[in-house]
Amino acid sequence: MLTTRRRVMISERLARDGQIVAKALADELGLSEDTIRRDLREMATEGLLKRVHGGALPLTPPLPDFAARQAIASGVKRMLGRRAAGLVQSGQTIFLDGGTTNAEIARALPRDLRATIVTHSPTIAAELEQHNAEVILIGGRLYKHSMVAVGAAAVAAIEQIRVDVFFLGVTAIHPAYGLSTGDYEEATIKRAIARQSAETYVLATAEKFGAASPHRIMSVNDLAALVVPADIENEVLSPCRDATTLFFA
Structure with a gap:
């Protein structure tokens, strides 16, 4: 599965479930857990999600003053x-x-x-x-x-x-x-x-x-x-x- 497709799936899953469990998603997609974790790290660096132990959570938008x-x-x-x-x-x-x-x-x-x-x-x-x-x-x-x-x-x-x-x-x-x-x-x-x-x-x-x-x-x-x-x-x-x-x- 292409990286772009994996990222779209991760974003959709976050919106639907409110969290990503790296191992569960890796098992579901037939990929290594390291691959999913790498995707999550890169998406977190880009400000697309928040990395937590074992997976990821969505980010809240910045608050107004x-x-x-x-x-x-x-x-x-x-x-x-x-x-x-x-x-x-x-x-x-x-x-x-x-x-x-x-x-x-x-x-x-x-x-x-x-x-x-x-x-x-x-x-x-x-x-x-x-x-x-x-x-x-x-x-x-x-x-x-x-x-x-x-x-x-x-x-x-x-x-x-x-x-x-x-x-x-x-x-x-x-x-x-x-x-x-x-x-x-x-x-x-x-x-x-x-x-x-x-x-x-x-x-x-x-x-x-x-x-x-x-x-x-x-x-x-x-x-x-x-x-x-x-x-x-x-x-x-x-x-x-x-x-x-x-x-x-």
Whole structure:
């Protein structure tokens, strides 16, 4: 089989199945596993897919900047934010990750809520100006793409806090690769927060499912729940149904 034909087949299989297992594809095509792995390496170098142990996953497209993302699916994000805010209980310590969807959680929280809200996002903290909740802002180097603090100082501060619920922001969700994001330092911060949290929730719109960003955060199985739109298609969710609880907005 010509290299061009193999690459077309790999791309089609990624679009259909959301992953490539090198050995299984090699056996199916009657080729050596080394041949498939070489194709995957070359396609990854060209930015066509993401190589992982044993195969490959699709890439997520580059995200627009923070200001532009605020206008994307804003109505759906508001619904997700309201559903997530309803999960917060008085007296809890909550960590809100950065991002436009989590900003909707902050906006939906009752202003008289007695709770402690921790965040490393100055934009999230600003949303809570008129709330009774105590707000703790984690500092560090500002990663402007997501408007969150990253770096050693942020990690050190996070390690001194225990939280009840972490609302984690991600750019991609894949049943095999897990939850991922586009920046190495941001992924490190997210893992640090998750380690300090009793429960971790993710709010996710449909386009985040079945894809993988470069930097893995954690497994879907490690989540307490996914908060998703009520009208999301069943085939989008089916790979994650056995991995975690689903809340619909």
